Amino acid sequence: MKTFLRVFGISFICFVLLFSSIIWAFNTFMKDNHPNAHVPVIRDVDDSNFEDIDEPELKKLVRKNNRINMVVLGLDETRSDTIIFVSFDPKSKSADMISVPRDTYYPRAGFNGAAKKKINSAYGDHGATGVKAVISDLFFGIPVDYYVTLDYKGVASIVDSIGGVPVYIPQLMKYDDPWDKPPLHIHFEKGNHVLKGNDAVKFLRYRQPNAGSGAMDRMGDVGRIKAQQEFVQAAIKKALTLGNLPSLATNAVRFVRTDVELQEVTRLASSVVGIDTSNIKMHTLPGGASYQGGASYFFHDATETKDLLIKIYSGETETE
Template sequence: MSDAAPDSAERDPAVPKRRAKVRKRHTVGKVLLASVLVLAMATGLGTIWAYRHLSGNLNGLDVTGQLENRPDKFAVTGPQEPLNVLVMGSDSRDCAGCNIDNLTGGGQRSDTTILFHLSADRQRAYGISIPRDSMVDRPDCKATDGSTIPGADNVMWNEAFGLGGPACTIQQFEQLTGIRLDHFVVVNFEGFQGMVDAIGGVEVCIPEPIVDPAHGINIEAGTRKIKGKEALNYVRERYVVGNGSDIGRMKRQQAFIASMAHQVVTAGTLARPDHLLRFLDAATKSLTVDKGFDNLVDITKLGIQFKNIGLDNIQFITIPNIPDPADPNRLVWKEPQAKQVWDKIAHDEPLTKKLSEDVISAGNLPGSGSPSSSGGGKKNEADKQALQDAGLCT
């Protein structure tokens, strides 16, 4: 398990002390709003309709009253504040088209948890995946009615979401990492499929056919674009791909998201008003977000801040982990590496190569034939093995 990041009193005296949150400028928001209006007019859509429709797709949820003992943000160097967004994938089968594998049982479960960190200088972005079967000490958290959901020791990471939804997962994340979150997003299968379909599918490299009769999955091998239910099956499949582990599935999900980001940037989606509006319409559907993030200007503001980041600097990793000594089917965070990752993110410092093993970037996709950015021969072989374990091309 990971301890909270050390406070400033325990750090080097040269490190700046914590400071209060800086009041944000509004100029960027005005420019973005004007851009949205231009896009609406360029596509022949009513200006007011476009803004209201896209913002109306979002489901805002205020969980601030359920969060306690939140960590402070550290003072960092940069023209803006670093941004931390926790993305939680819900595997609820209740939404339209979400019961893709005929599993039973209502409600939501936590399928995927990824922290997206955008640096203060807007020059790098990290997506850090947390395995859902990581064993952690879950803290107490508040339910929507104000009652306390008791914490528990040595339980799976995704238990928090099942018991208390986004608020309990956020409470757990902040207490275990020492990182203050700025926003959160919950996305279900329907929203994910809509985004993939809106950009015409996402290119993947599948080294061997994926055949899982038990779940009705049959995906051909090869390098090609996939979309619709096939894309959902690809990122959800676990049992017959690679080594069958959840770590492998996460690595495949990271590669898929990286490929999606690569396509949005390189295929001109951001430059085509009609394509952009379709993507925004799909991206805002079936999302639950915090109340400070529930309108189109806020979403667009986040997206526009990625525009100057090179694709190689949008990187995806998994928090360092090892098999749980008490149960080989579970994981624990590898220390001190996991703590060092969270500490560097809290202080907005670049991750070292040692801490970002098996990295996947939006500019160096598996199967693309690009040289590995990981370094020498032994590390490259380790990277190849990790890709093979995930069922990805090397």
């Protein structure tokens, strides 16, 4: 018996050490390794275009709520081509997603170029942790607990892992960019499609056709966001029908960088089990596009953004 206990004890200790090492490795190497991750974000508070609102009602709702907030970033090299804020309420099993246009105006002290005042440039200068700070500031200080980043290859792999995503394309989509690396060729005929891999990425990237092609024009980033939201909803519905979210989450983490620790991954996935797609609400950051200094920006509406966040934290939102 003593020998058994000794062997069992040694084996158990080795298992604990091994498992701890796996957790440590995951929590270390799965994080965004951006070289500027510790460069602080300081907003240009003297910029008159950026409106601050002190909102005690929202702060009160945040304090008494246990929502889990994260920002999902679709990366195109050093820029965040897609930015989605996700707020999940584990108690009601409901989620709200706010798509933030990549041209959203966000002036930062010390970054004075026209392109640097767009929110999608923040990732290149501050990494994913910096984007968390930017989104929190844009949303009046509400906490952003986690980030999740993935590139085009990751999107393609995750879509393939659920067997593709069904979409209806109402009009010819055609765009060619021979100077992209690699060259980009998008061509989808009108009708029903099940998009997999790189085709899904092309659908999500599409904004406008080549001149004279007569193909669909999504009228800029806001139109592209609407298509992305419809695609995400279809992908979520498809994933839920597979009935194995923890397994899908484990597969998905291979393609992402995140500060969600390993212990949290399967717990979060398990808490989503049973969610109804009708409880997943899609929104776009309120505001509108206009020019300033020769550059096109999306200027958010601070009052409407505040009202939307209050509705989210009160559980009173509806799909747009």
